[in-house]
Structures are given as structure tokens and as C-alpha cells.
Amino acid sequence: MKIFAYGCRPYDELSCFEKYSSFFGLDIKCTKLSVSEDNIYLAEGSEYVSVLTNPITDTMLDSFKSIGVKMIGTRTVGFDHIDCKYAKSIGIKISNSSYSPDAVAEFTLMLSLMSLRNMKRIIQRSSINDFTLKGLRGCNLSERKIGVIGTGTIGKRFIELLKGFGCEIYAYDPSPEEIEGVIYLPLKDLFSTCDMFSLHAPLQSATRHIINRNSLDLMPDGSVIINTARGGLIDSSALIEALNEGKIAACGLDVIEDEFDLYYYNRKADVINNKPLSILRDMPNVIISPHIAFYTSKSVDDMVRNCIQAFINDEAGVENPFRIV
Numbered sequence: 001m002k003i004f005a006y007g008c009r010p011y012d013e014l015s016c017f018e019k020y021s022s023f024f025g026l027d028i029k030c031t032k033l034s035v036s037e038d039n040i041y042l043a044e045g046s047e048y049v050s051v052l053t054n055p056i057t058d059t060m061l062d063s064f065k066s067i068g069v070k071m072i073g074t075r076t077v078g079f080d081h082i083d084c085k086y087a088k089s090i091g092i093k094i095s096n097s098s099y100s101p102d103a104v105a106e107f108t109l110m111l112s113l114m115s116l117r118n119m120k121r122i123i124q125r126s127s128i129n130d131f132t133l134k135g136l137r138g139c140n141l142s143e144r145k146i147g148v149i150g151t152g153t154i155g156k157r158f159i160e161l162l163k164g165f166g167c168e169i170y171a172y173d174p175s176p177e178e179i180e181g182v183i184y185l186p187l188k189d190l191f192s193t194c195d196m197f198s199l200h201a202p203l204q205s206a207t208r209h210i211i212n213r214n215s216l217d218l219m220p221d222g223s224v225i226i227n228t229a230r231g232g233l234i235d236s237s238a239l240i241e242a243l244n245e246g247k248i249a250a251c252g253l254d255v256i257e258d259e260f261d262l263y264y265y266n267r268k269a270d271v272i273n274n275k276p277l278s279i280l281r282d283m284p285n286v287i288i289s290p291h292i293a294f295y296t297s298k299s300v301d302d303m304v305r306n307c308i309q310a311f312i313n314d315e316a317g318v319e320n321p322f323r324i325v
């Protein structure tokens, strides 16, 4: 069984690939190049291909099919960058990976506290020796009514962490579960009841722009939004309007619409054509981070290992919890 891995970061993922190729006795080849239409040929001779977040177009899927690739595994939890329906229609299997939800849940909590306590302004001012207090008064997390949108593994772990703070916790999910101390509400009611929102839903047609002009209008003035899931869940233009009006008091955004050609590249010498990013980044009450909530040593190891595990399960024809289509 031969595996080819694209986008393998030499400074952290490579050693994991080396470790697991010798642990499982597998033939794994890696390139640091992100997968693109121009480098599909590199995977020739491998039935299994591992990728990261770059969009996998239908043309790329066709090319992989033509060189005999059986399965493409993304080393991420989300798989919205792959057209799974098309992959299935041409007989290519798709799998994802998994890692402990702690990394993203803890980062979400950090962004929540930083947003409520004006941490961006505090850091900016202290760095130029401005130690004044005016404009820096924050809010206690314990006083907030938190609306968690999406109660999968990460949403649930974030809820567990929140419980230590004593805030009211509400949730929305199309498949609600029994979670102690959490009241599920229909989405509209969640928007009008809560004053702080954290997004943990997958990006699908039903969730794209779940935060839009209408939902923002339902929220109380001064609400806070944290997004560590997918940029496409928020209509950026509507969010910018709501921030300008003070409807939204602060945001923590680890993800942003159209981030694919930015994160994780060094684009410092380029003119960046992402207006929402420039506008949001200029706001003192918006914290932007480059889709990094997942990034801990444990997560990186798990992402590589579980991607390989998906291929091993497929080859052995056994139950495969990572199989998407």
C-alpha cells in the first residue's frame, strides 16, 4: 500500500509521517508542495493520497482517478474543500481525520475572554506605553448568555469549559442532544436570547452565512461573535456593517471567508485582495488569527496518524470511522 502526502510541513508533520510509516511499516512519500492541478503526477503509483486544506477541484479528482488513486484523505476534520459528491460519482473514496477537540475548544475560550476584555486594544496600547484605562473596561464571561451553534465534539468540549465560568449556556444544533446545563433553542430564538455566539458548525449549504444581516439584526446590541469553525459561516460584509453600527461589540475570528490562498503562506510582499480581512483587521475590537486554533503538537500528531489509519482501515476492508464517501 503506497501513500503520497501533499502539503507536508517539514518542521512538524514530516517527523510524524516518518514515525508512523516505520510504526505501521508503510511506504509513504511526502512533498511540501500543496496539491494543485500541476502536481497531481507526483502521486503516480500511490493508491492513497493525503492532503490538507487546499481546494480539490473536480478536474483534480479526475486526474487522481486517471492515475489510479483509490482514496483521498484530508488531514483535517472539515472536508468542505473537497467535492465529495463528485468524488463518489467517479469512484474515489474520501476520508477525513480527527484530533482531540481540546485544541480548538481551548483556543475558542481564549478568543472569548480576549474579546470580552478588549485584549487587542490593551496589547496595542501597552506596546506604545499608553497605560490609560479609558475604553478598556471589559465584561465578565459569567454575565454572558452564550449561544453555541453546533454541538459536535468541539462545541460540546467548549460547553464543558464554559461551565466553569457560570454563564448561561444555550445551543442550536439540527440534532440536539441531552447536555446537562444547556438549553437548546431554535436558531432565531438563540439569536435573540444570547449576547455572545460561538460557531462550531461544519460549512455546508445549510450553514453558509448562518450569520447574516437577518441573524445579526435579531441579536442584542453589543453582542460578541467567536468563529473558530469556517469563514463561510459568516457573511463578512454583514458583519462589518454590524460592527460599524455597534450591534456587534467584538469578534474573535480564527477563520475568514476566502482564506484559502492566504493561510498558511507568507504573503507579506503581496497585495492581498481580501477587503473584508483588511477592514476587520483594522478594527480594534476584532481579533484575527490565521486558522490556527487546531495547532498543538498533539493535534498535528493525531491528524497525521488518523489520516494514515483511514487508509489502513480501507485497505484492510474493516469499519472505517473516517470514511466520508
Ligand code: COI
Binding pocket: 053, 075, 076, 077, 078, 079, 229, 291, 294
Ligand atoms: C480542521 O481540521 O477542519 C481545521 O479546521 C484545521 C485545519 C484547517 C488545519
